[in-house]
Amino acid sequence: MAVITTDQAAVDLREPSGWRRAKNQFATAAMWFSFLCMLVPLGFVLVTVIAKGASVISWQFLTNSTIPPNILPANVGGMGAAVVGTLEITGFAAVMAIPLGVLGAVYLNEYGGNRPLARVLSFFSDVMTGVPSIVMGLFIFTIWVLHFGYSGLAGSFALACLMLPIVIRSSYEMLRLVPNSLREGSYALGATKARVTLTVVLPAAIGGIVSGALLAVARAAGETAPLLFTILTVEATNTNLFHGANTSLSWQIWENAQQPYAGAVARGWGAALTLIAIAFILMIVARLVTARFARYSQ
Amino acid sequence: MSVTVQADPATPAGSAGLSPRRPIGDRAFQVLALASGLLVLVILVLIAITMSQQSTTWFSSAGWSGVFSIDWDPAHGKFGAMAFLYGTVIVSLIAIIVAYPVSMGVALLLTEVVPRRWSRPIVYVIDLLAVVPSVVWGLWGILILVPWLQTAIYAHVASAVNGIWILGNLFGFLNGNYVSGASFFTAGLILAIMITPIVTSLSREVMATVPTTDKEGAYALGATRWEMIRGAVWPHSQTGIVGAVLLGLGRAMGETIAVALVIGASPTISSHLFTPGYAMPAVIALQFGEATVGEFRAALIGMGVLLFLLTIIVNLSARAVIGRHARSMGGA
Numbered sequence: 001m002a003v004i005t006t007d008q009a010a011v012d013l014r015e016p017s018g019w020r021r022a023k024n025q026f027a028t029a030a031m032w033f034s035f036l037c038m039l040v041p042l043g044f045v046l047v048t049v050i051a052k053g054a055s056v057i058s059w060q061f062l063t064n065s066t067i068p069p070n071i072l073p074a075n076v077g078g079m080g081a082a083v084v085g086t087l088e089i090t091g092f093a094a095v096m097a098i099p100l101g102v103l104g105a106v107y108l109n110e111y112g113g114n115r116p117l118a119r120v121l122s123f124f125s126d127v128m129t130g131v132p133s134i135v136m137g138l139f140i141f142t143i144w145v146l147h148f149g150y151s152g153l154a155g156s157f158a159l160a161c162l163m164l165p166i167v168i169r170s171s172y173e174m175l176r177l178v179p180n181s182l183r184e185g186s187y188a189l190g191a192t193k194a195r196v197t198l199t200v201v202l203p204a205a206i207g208g209i210v211s212g213a214l215l216a217v218a219r220a221a222g223e224t225a226p227l228l229f230t231i232l233t234v235e236a237t238n239t240n241l242f243h244g245a246n247t248s249l250s251w252q253i254w255e256n257a258q259q260p261y262a263g264a265v266a267r268g269w270g271a272a273l274t275l276i277a278i279a280f281i282l283m284i285v286a287r288l289v290t291a292r293f294a295r296y297s298q
Numbered sequence: 299m300s301v302t303v304q305a306d307p308a309t310p311a312g313s314a315g316l317s318p319r320r321p322i323g324d325r326a327f328q329v330l331a332l333a334s335g336l337l338v339l340v341i342l343v344l345i346a347i348t349m350s351q352q353s354t355t356w357f358s359s360a361g362w363s364g365v366f367s368i369d370w371d372p373a374h375g376k377f378g379a380m381a382f383l384y385g386t387v388i389v390s391l392i393a394i395i396v397a398y399p400v401s402m403g404v405a406l407l408l409t410e411v412v413p414r415r416w417s418r419p420i421v422y423v424i425d426l427l428a429v430v431p432s433v434v435w436g437l438w439g440i441l442i443l444v445p446w447l448q449t450a451i452y453a454h455v456a457s458a459v460n461g462i463w464i465l466g467n468l469f470g471f472l473n474g475n476y477v478s479g480a481s482f483f484t485a486g487l488i489l490a491i492m493i494t495p496i497v498t499s500l501s502r503e504v505m506a507t508v509p510t511t512d513k514e515g516a517y518a519l520g521a522t523r524w525e526m527i528r529g530a531v532w533p534h535s536q537t538g539i540v541g542a543v544l545l546g547l548g549r550a551m552g553e554t555i556a557v558a559l560v561i562g563a564s565p566t567i568s569s570h571l572f573t574p575g576y577a578m579p580a581v582i583a584l585q586f587g588e589a590t591v592g593e594f595r596a597a598l599i600g601m602g603v604l605l606f607l608l609t610i611i612v613n614l615s616a617r618a619v620i621g622r623h624a625r626s627m628g629g630a
Contacts, residue, residue, distance in 0.1 A: 132552020
């Protein structure tokens, strides 16, 4: 008799009562359902963009430098001007924002430490990540375009303003992971601080810094709002970043989305597929860099 | 978020000031780094100054009552921002209400349910979602989602709830039988998709800081996983999650292109969520091209200033909440 009672008691302790177990299972199911809610729109948008964009995309579409008038069908002309615009505008923005962002992060982590100024700067770079992209566009419009006119450069400035705080934040997180023993070892050999930072600390963190920067570039490449008031738009390739209006894939999608013509809409889908491909490739490269080169991870 | 506490790397022996005994290159590098750091502050200050300057004509000529009036009629020089403010707030609230449960679910799934090895693909989905450009959501929204929602969802929901108190006002027909696919609600849904990744990953970081001992303690008392989450994970991460949600809200308020394409571009204040509306970033994007000179442009730039202030306030409070969370948890 005694044996049986302890047996039952033990079973009761381990197995939650029916109601509690049901609640637990319901909660787990709800979590999986919320993941499904995330997966469905992503899958839906990717399938649509690929299905509608793939039929438009061809070598001619990607390279033909004249964007045709909206009423023409999709097989005329191409988005070459927009591809070139996106690459040069985003590229130059990256050339400006990444070095400055990494240097800013170097200040925050290597020089600033716990000093009030560094804490203020760190705080405001976080705040700056929250500034809407359209405000950055308006800002460059008021400070640059009003004085020097529309150009790809203005668009690069706007994108660089968006990327800067993201690069600072991600590089800072990576620099924090570099063990202090590395720095101390170099100091012990008599190296100056700049030398330690450039030849020991930054190389140790380079994997994470590069991958963070690539993610920032991927985000910037897809931005439209900062370009609306800075590059104006053109129908032919403008390889001069510093002079004259320019265009970008994101701008073309934005314009074509509002068109009633089938050809324009089809070109919009094609541009969307191209843009997504660029962003995804950058993201995947970032992941590979992290997996391959990151020496210290969280 | 959690980093092993280490000695402050900023102060190795004798390197503190810019003393003349240090080599010139070394000092120059420090100054360069400092200048790059200060750039953030300079840009923020310049944004505030130049944009306020360009919008003073609007603020001074319209005054408080003009700025916050509901009259928007550029042809007759009426530039009231209230309808846009209303739209921004409503759309962001819808986005947060929809995104919050989904983000919590996925964050809990990642931290508490799925084994580490399996969390990779889920994180990958979140990353992909985050990197799809706003304009692509907009394109898909206006061409696919809007027509489908209008006929397959909104019309049915509206006829089901029409006339019911509150529900009818929110989701019912306007003027008898009118619903629109391009509406406040569609914009809110698209925004929800767009802010889910950031809210999820921030909440996940917060939940990852819950001490294992707390969780094990709950399990040792015989709690189910859900009870453990309610008893150990939830109280620990509440403030941090409030911060994450506020950051998501800030994102939602500033998101432009997708909203501009699906909101319907009608400056009206209406409780009916299935009718076209407008939002501050959307009106800037859509009408700036027409606003060549004068008060129209000043009004749109002024709207940018309001948006800047709004997102700064939301972000500051988010950071304050997160800072308090980090301090109370004694973590990094």
